[in-house]
Amino acid sequence: MQYAVRAGDIDRGGSASAQIKAELSRAGVDAVTARRAGIISFEGEMNLMVYAHDGGTITVTVEADAVTIEVKDLGPGIEDIDLAMTPGYSTAPDWATDLGFGAGMGLINIQKNSDLFEIHSHIGEGTTIISRIDRDGGRKGGSQEGS
Amino acid sequence: MKLQDLARTIEGTILVQQEDADVRVDSAFAADLLSDVLALTEEQTTLVTGMINPQVMRVAEILNITAVIFVRGKTPPATLVEYATRLGIPLLLTKKTMFETCGLMYANGVRPCRSGSVCEMSDR
Numbered sequence: 001m002q003y004a005v006r007a008g009d010i011d012r013g014g015s016a017s018a019q020i021k022a023e024l025s026r027a028g029v030d031a032v033t034a035r036r037a038g039i040i041s042f043e044g045e046m047n048l049m050v051y052a053h054d055g056g057t058i059t060v061t062v063e064a065d066a067v068t069i070e071v072k073d074l075g076p077g078i079e080d081i082d083l084a085m086t087p088g089y090s091t092a093p094d095w096a097t098d099l100g101f102g103a104g105m106g107l108i109n110i111q112k113n114s115d116l117f118e119i120h121s122h123i124g125e126g127t128t129i130i131s132r133i134d135r136d137g138g139r140k141g142g143s144q145e146g147s
Numbered sequence: 148m149k150l151q152d153l154a155r156t157i158e159g160t161i162l163v164q165q166e167d168a169d170v171r172v173d174s175a176f177a178a179d180l181l182s183d184v185l186a187l188t189e190e191q192t193t194l195v196t197g198m199i200n201p202q203v204m205r206v207a208e209i210l211n212i213t214a215v216i217f218v219r220g221k222t223p224p225a226t227l228v229e230y231a232t233r234l235g236i237p238l239l240l241t242k243k244t245m246f247e248t249c250g251l252m253y254a255n256g257v258r259p260c261r262s263g264s265v266c267e268m269s270d271r
Binding site: 010011012013014015017018021022031035038039042043046087088099100101102103104105106108109112 | 181184186265
Protein backbone atom coordinates (compact mmCIF):
# COMPACT_ATOMS: atom_id res chain seq x y z
CA MET A 1 0.00 0.00 0.00
CA GLN A 2 1.33 3.43 -0.82
CA TYR A 3 -0.19 6.76 0.19
CA ALA A 4 0.79 10.28 -0.84
CA VAL A 5 0.64 12.96 1.87
CA ARG A 6 0.47 16.63 0.97
CA ALA A 7 2.31 19.32 2.93
CA GLY A 8 0.07 21.59 4.98
CA ASP A 9 -3.14 19.72 4.19
CA ILE A 10 -4.84 19.96 7.58
CA ASP A 11 -8.24 18.70 6.39
CA ARG A 12 -6.80 15.41 5.18
CA GLY A 13 -3.90 15.17 7.65
CA GLY A 14 -4.06 11.79 9.36
CA SER A 15 -6.54 10.28 6.93
CA ALA A 16 -3.93 8.10 5.22
CA SER A 17 -2.98 6.58 8.56
CA ALA A 18 -6.58 6.00 9.60
CA GLN A 19 -7.04 4.24 6.26
CA ILE A 20 -3.85 2.21 6.74
CA LYS A 21 -4.98 1.03 10.16
CA ALA A 22 -8.41 0.07 8.81
CA GLU A 23 -6.85 -1.77 5.83
CA LEU A 24 -4.50 -3.70 8.11
CA SER A 25 -7.39 -4.73 10.35
CA ARG A 26 -9.38 -5.84 7.31
CA ALA A 27 -6.38 -7.81 6.07
CA GLY A 28 -6.44 -9.83 9.29
CA VAL A 29 -3.53 -8.12 11.05
CA ASP A 30 -4.03 -8.41 14.84
CA ALA A 31 -5.40 -5.40 16.73
CA VAL A 32 -2.18 -4.64 18.63
CA THR A 33 -0.02 -4.62 15.50
CA ALA A 34 -2.61 -2.57 13.58
CA ARG A 35 -2.74 -0.01 16.40
CA ARG A 36 1.05 0.29 16.53
CA ALA A 37 1.24 0.60 12.74
CA GLY A 38 -1.44 3.29 12.87
CA ILE A 39 0.48 5.27 15.49
CA ILE A 40 3.76 5.04 13.56
CA SER A 41 2.08 6.03 10.32
CA PHE A 42 0.14 8.88 11.94
CA GLU A 43 3.25 10.38 13.53
CA GLY A 44 5.03 10.08 10.18
CA GLU A 45 2.08 11.59 8.37
CA MET A 46 2.04 14.57 10.76
CA ASN A 47 5.76 15.08 10.08
CA LEU A 48 5.14 15.05 6.32
CA MET A 49 2.22 17.47 6.73
CA VAL A 50 4.10 19.87 9.00
CA TYR A 51 7.75 19.74 7.90
CA ALA A 52 8.23 18.29 4.42
CA HIS A 53 8.46 20.88 1.64
CA ASP A 54 6.45 18.83 -0.83
CA GLY A 55 4.81 16.25 1.41
CA GLY A 56 5.89 12.66 0.90
CA THR A 57 4.82 9.05 0.82
CA ILE A 58 3.91 6.34 3.31
CA THR A 59 4.47 2.79 2.11
CA VAL A 60 3.18 -0.18 4.07
CA THR A 61 4.33 -3.73 3.44
CA VAL A 62 2.58 -6.66 5.10
CA GLU A 63 4.45 -9.92 5.47
CA ALA A 64 3.60 -13.10 7.37
CA ASP A 65 5.78 -12.13 10.34
CA ALA A 66 6.00 -8.34 10.14
CA VAL A 67 4.48 -5.06 9.01
CA THR A 68 6.91 -2.47 7.66
CA ILE A 69 6.12 1.22 7.30
CA GLU A 70 8.35 3.53 5.28
CA VAL A 71 7.80 7.28 5.51
CA LYS A 72 9.76 9.24 2.94
CA ASP A 73 10.11 12.86 1.91
CA LEU A 74 12.47 14.83 -0.29
CA GLY A 75 13.35 17.60 2.09
CA PRO A 76 14.31 19.72 3.86
CA GLY A 77 16.08 16.98 5.87
CA ILE A 78 16.94 16.91 9.58
CA GLU A 79 20.13 18.66 10.62
CA ASP A 80 20.70 16.89 13.94
CA ILE A 81 18.86 13.57 14.30
CA ASP A 82 19.88 13.07 17.96
CA LEU A 83 18.43 16.46 18.82
CA ALA A 84 15.25 15.74 16.85
CA MET A 85 14.91 12.47 18.81
CA THR A 86 15.05 14.31 22.15
CA PRO A 87 11.61 14.25 23.83
CA GLY A 88 10.15 17.73 23.84
CA TYR A 89 12.47 19.17 21.19
CA SER A 90 10.42 20.61 18.36
CA THR A 91 10.70 23.10 15.53
CA ALA A 92 6.97 22.91 14.70
CA PRO A 93 5.22 26.07 13.52
CA ASP A 94 2.34 27.55 15.54
CA TRP A 95 -0.35 26.16 13.26
CA ALA A 96 0.81 22.61 14.04
CA THR A 97 0.91 23.16 17.79
CA ASP A 98 -2.56 24.75 17.56
CA LEU A 99 -3.77 21.40 16.17
CA GLY A 100 -2.32 19.59 19.18
CA PHE A 101 0.86 18.35 17.51
CA GLY A 102 4.49 19.40 17.33
CA ALA A 103 5.18 18.58 20.97
CA GLY A 104 8.51 16.98 20.16
CA MET A 105 7.29 13.43 20.73
CA GLY A 106 6.75 12.14 17.21
CA LEU A 107 10.04 10.46 16.29
CA ILE A 108 10.48 8.93 19.72
CA ASN A 109 6.92 7.60 19.61
CA ILE A 110 7.65 6.02 16.22
CA GLN A 111 10.73 4.39 17.73
CA LYS A 112 8.80 3.25 20.81
CA ASN A 113 6.24 1.43 18.67
CA SER A 114 8.81 -0.15 16.34
CA ASP A 115 10.74 -3.39 16.78
CA LEU A 116 13.22 -2.15 14.20
CA PHE A 117 13.67 1.57 13.60
CA GLU A 118 15.87 3.31 11.07
CA ILE A 119 16.10 6.98 10.24
CA HIS A 120 18.18 8.42 7.42
CA SER A 121 18.28 12.12 6.73
CA HIS A 122 20.38 14.49 4.69
CA ILE A 123 19.90 18.22 4.37
CA GLY A 124 18.61 19.07 0.92
CA GLU A 125 17.86 15.41 0.11
CA GLY A 126 15.19 14.42 2.59
CA THR A 127 14.32 11.98 5.32
CA THR A 128 13.38 8.30 5.25
CA ILE A 129 12.10 6.44 8.27
CA ILE A 130 11.71 2.68 8.21
CA SER A 131 9.76 1.02 11.01
CA ARG A 132 9.23 -2.69 11.31
CA ILE A 133 6.73 -4.26 13.66
CA ASP A 134 7.03 -7.97 14.43
CA ARG A 135 3.61 -9.61 14.34
CA ASP A 136 3.99 -11.45 17.60
CA GLY A 137 1.07 -10.00 19.53
CA GLY A 138 2.61 -6.75 20.67
CA ARG A 139 5.50 -7.55 22.98
CA LYS A 140 6.67 -3.97 22.55
CA GLY A 141 4.91 -0.64 22.59
CA GLY A 142 2.85 -1.34 25.67
CA SER A 143 -0.33 -2.04 23.74
CA GLN A 144 -2.04 -5.10 25.04
CA GLU A 145 -5.69 -4.80 24.23
CA GLY A 146 -7.32 -7.72 22.45
CA SER A 147 -9.00 -7.66 19.09
CA MET B 148 -20.12 3.31 34.00
CA LYS B 149 -22.64 3.28 31.19
CA LEU B 150 -22.56 6.05 28.60
CA GLN B 151 -25.99 7.32 29.62
CA ASP B 152 -24.96 7.49 33.28
CA LEU B 153 -21.78 9.31 32.28
CA ALA B 154 -23.79 11.87 30.30
CA ARG B 155 -25.95 12.51 33.38
CA THR B 156 -22.89 12.78 35.62
CA ILE B 157 -21.15 15.43 33.53
CA GLU B 158 -24.43 17.13 32.50
CA GLY B 159 -23.54 16.23 28.96
CA THR B 160 -25.33 15.48 25.73
CA ILE B 161 -24.77 12.32 23.73
CA LEU B 162 -24.15 13.49 20.18
CA VAL B 163 -23.31 10.13 18.64
CA GLN B 164 -24.64 6.96 20.20
CA GLN B 165 -23.19 3.55 19.50
CA GLU B 166 -25.53 0.79 18.41
CA ASP B 167 -24.50 -1.15 21.48
CA ALA B 168 -26.31 0.93 24.10
CA ASP B 169 -24.39 -0.85 26.85
CA VAL B 170 -21.04 0.70 25.91
CA ARG B 171 -19.11 1.37 29.11
CA VAL B 172 -16.66 4.06 30.15
CA ASP B 173 -14.32 2.69 32.78
CA SER B 174 -11.00 4.38 32.01
CA ALA B 175 -10.09 7.73 30.55
CA PHE B 176 -7.26 9.96 29.37
CA ALA B 177 -7.65 13.74 29.19
CA ALA B 178 -5.57 16.06 26.99
CA ASP B 179 -5.74 18.70 24.32
CA LEU B 180 -2.28 17.76 23.14
CA LEU B 181 -2.94 14.98 20.63
CA SER B 182 0.81 14.24 20.56
CA ASP B 183 0.48 13.11 24.17
CA VAL B 184 -2.65 11.06 23.46
CA LEU B 185 -0.75 9.26 20.68
CA ALA B 186 2.44 8.78 22.66
CA LEU B 187 1.23 8.00 26.15
CA THR B 188 -2.03 6.01 26.13
CA GLU B 189 -1.31 2.31 26.24
CA GLU B 190 -4.75 0.75 26.12
CA GLN B 191 -8.27 1.30 24.90
CA THR B 192 -9.66 4.31 26.68
CA THR B 193 -12.17 7.12 26.60
CA LEU B 194 -10.73 10.49 25.54
CA VAL B 195 -11.61 13.78 27.22
CA THR B 196 -10.51 16.73 25.08
CA GLY B 197 -11.22 20.27 23.97
CA MET B 198 -9.83 19.68 20.48
CA ILE B 199 -12.40 19.54 17.67
CA ASN B 200 -10.15 19.36 14.59
CA PRO B 201 -10.31 16.52 12.03
CA GLN B 202 -7.24 14.88 13.56
CA VAL B 203 -9.08 14.06 16.82
CA MET B 204 -11.27 11.40 15.23
CA ARG B 205 -8.38 9.97 13.22
CA VAL B 206 -6.37 9.61 16.42
CA ALA B 207 -9.46 8.09 18.08
CA GLU B 208 -9.83 5.61 15.24
CA ILE B 209 -6.18 4.56 15.30
CA LEU B 210 -6.06 4.18 19.09
CA ASN B 211 -9.40 2.32 19.33
CA ILE B 212 -10.77 5.10 21.57
CA THR B 213 -14.07 3.94 23.08
CA ALA B 214 -15.75 7.37 23.29
CA VAL B 215 -14.78 11.04 22.94
CA ILE B 216 -16.00 13.68 25.40
CA PHE B 217 -15.71 17.28 24.20
CA VAL B 218 -15.39 19.72 27.10
CA ARG B 219 -15.75 23.50 27.58
CA GLY B 220 -18.79 23.59 25.31
CA LYS B 221 -16.71 22.86 22.22
CA THR B 222 -19.00 21.67 19.44
CA PRO B 223 -17.36 19.60 16.72
CA PRO B 224 -18.13 20.34 13.05
CA ALA B 225 -20.67 18.21 11.17
CA THR B 226 -17.92 16.42 9.24
CA LEU B 227 -16.39 15.19 12.49
CA VAL B 228 -19.77 14.01 13.77
CA GLU B 229 -20.42 12.12 10.52
CA TYR B 230 -17.00 10.50 10.75
CA ALA B 231 -17.65 9.37 14.33
CA THR B 232 -21.06 8.02 13.34
CA ARG B 233 -19.49 6.01 10.53
CA LEU B 234 -16.88 4.60 12.93
CA GLY B 235 -19.43 3.93 15.66
CA ILE B 236 -17.44 5.95 18.21
CA PRO B 237 -19.79 7.68 20.70
CA LEU B 238 -19.41 11.45 21.15
CA LEU B 239 -20.46 13.44 24.21
CA LEU B 240 -20.56 17.18 24.75
CA THR B 241 -20.38 19.03 28.04
CA LYS B 242 -20.08 22.69 28.96
CA LYS B 243 -17.96 21.79 31.96
CA THR B 244 -14.20 22.35 31.99
CA MET B 245 -11.80 19.48 31.49
CA PHE B 246 -10.88 19.65 35.18
CA GLU B 247 -14.47 19.40 36.40
CA THR B 248 -15.39 16.73 33.85
CA CYS B 249 -12.48 14.57 34.97
CA GLY B 250 -13.27 15.17 38.63
CA LEU B 251 -16.85 14.07 38.20
CA MET B 252 -15.82 11.03 36.20
CA TYR B 253 -13.24 10.02 38.81
CA ALA B 254 -15.70 10.52 41.65
CA ASN B 255 -18.02 8.13 39.84
CA GLY B 256 -15.50 5.35 39.45
CA VAL B 257 -13.80 6.07 36.10
CA ARG B 258 -10.07 5.49 36.44
CA PRO B 259 -6.98 6.63 34.51
CA CYS B 260 -6.14 4.44 31.55
CA ARG B 261 -2.79 2.66 31.56
CA SER B 262 -0.38 5.22 30.19
CA GLY B 263 3.28 6.13 30.08
CA SER B 264 5.04 9.40 30.79
CA VAL B 265 7.44 11.55 28.85
CA CYS B 266 10.27 10.84 31.31
CA GLU B 267 9.96 7.11 30.67
CA MET B 268 10.22 7.77 26.96
CA SER B 269 13.40 9.81 27.38
CA ASP B 270 14.95 7.05 29.52
CA ARG B 271 14.75 4.59 26.67
